[in-house]
Ligand code: HEM
């Protein structure tokens with residue numbers, strides 16, 4: 001008897017292997033709706049990136065030390081001394097950015113295809129929670145290298161929390177584990193980043209995927225009129241869709257390694273709690289809120305600013321319950337599609353303003369200084385054009 | 393279960409020091425400033441001809457640390473371009489409140505700062 005036969009009969013003697021096999025086959029050979037294509041790969045891309053973050057994160061954990069005295073030096077050790085440490089750090093840092101991008105594209109796809117409509121509202125809600133969790137990963141992970149940008153971006157970020165009505169000061173104190181960003185903040189962010197969020201995300205992903213399989217992928221038919229896809233026109237999950245996913249994974253590895261080599265993340269100066277460097281900006285996915293917050297001044301403005309930044313998230317969560325139209329096809333949903341395009345454009349525009357604010361740019365041969373608020377000011381002479389404290 | 397856990401997670405106060413000596417303060421030239429840690433907060437001490445000024449260096453907008461500009465006699469924040477005058481009052485920019493003043497004590501040739509009572 002061959003080895004595989006031995007295992008086979010061992011299992012057959014103990015389990016109903018036919019039942020198990022049928023369950024697995026049903027999932028593997030499931031037919032997907034005919035329009036399932038390349039736009040449908042972003043969900044699995046996000047999943048693969050989550051796995052990659054887990055593996056590289058665990059590897060980083062072997063040498064990373066979450067204290068103000070050791071954090072920065074331990075990252076230097078990882079990138080400089082530990083073999084291939086630079087690669088794992090780069091793939092983790094770039095993976096973070098790509099994971100957020102994948103989740104975003106995945107949301108955009110399901111939004112415009114109307115896939116969040118009945119009966120899939122809860123799949124969408126768990127998806128928005130995953131999006132928030134992923135941003136949480138980015139926010140907490142960013143502090144861990146304990147460098148100047150990270151320290152001060154976190155100071156400003158957690159300070160924004162103090163503007164929340166009633167509980168703001170409390171919230172800020174709680175997030176920081178004290179009055180100022182310090183050792184307690186680093187421990188808290190570390191625990192959230194490597195223990196709490198991974199488990200929460202894992203559980204939420206499981207629910208999300210379970211719901212997705214339970215309801216099948218959405219077709220483009222009207223709500224309540226979806227018919228099960230007949231076998232002959234469905235796209236087999238395996239091998240057809242899985243092959244597309246495999247192609248994307250190979251591209252992902254190529255992109256991750258290329259970015260890591262061509263455009264590595266720097267370690268930066270170690271954090272100095274007594275000196276704020278000029279021009280601290282958050283990561284790209286926080287730029288829209290960062291820029292938006294600037295337009296709200298004074299104590300009442302701060303409150304409005306927090307509202308302006310949280311309303312879009314609340315809208316996202318409740319969207320399937322607000323948009324109860326029956327159509328799924330984007331051409332038949334002018335309002336929802338306009339809202340989506342408007343929201344995206346606003347976010348990209350604000351993000352871009354945030355990105356170029358406090359820098360000099362050249363448009364059509366004319367140099368401009370972009371102010372904090374994002375307004376361009378013509379630069380005529382080259383002396384005294386910028387405010388005294390800001391060195392370029 | 394939940395309540396003890398919340399209490400555990402609530403940051404335990406790590407006794408903030410009251411009077412902290414500003415090392416080297418006496419050697420500061422007029423117009424010069426020094427930022428130091430008092431408890432968990434950053435405090436900026438400015439040497440003026442007439443004596444010392446001390447304020448929390450934490451900008452009341454979003455927490456960056458202000459610097460002293462000796463020429464204009466103003467505190468400037470590097471983050472969103474706020475300007476505070478020599479009394480800590482907001483001159484321009486987004487901060488909602490003045491800088492918090494600290495108490496300065498000169499004893500012999502030593503200078504101490506303490507949080508406002
Ligand atoms: C799931 C398990 C994860 C573990 C165990 C983990 C662990 C770590 C560790 C130890 C660091 C510090 C080393 C370093 O800064 O390079 C770190 C940094 C970081 N992590 Fe994670 N991580 C995980 C997932 C994620 C995810 C899902 C994201 C984002 C979507 C993320 C985003 C980041 C970022 C932005 C940094 C800073 C990178 C840098 O500047 O080097 N992490 N993570």
Ligand code: FES
Nearest residue numbers: 451453454469472
């Ligand atoms: S933090 Fe000082 S002006 Fe914003």
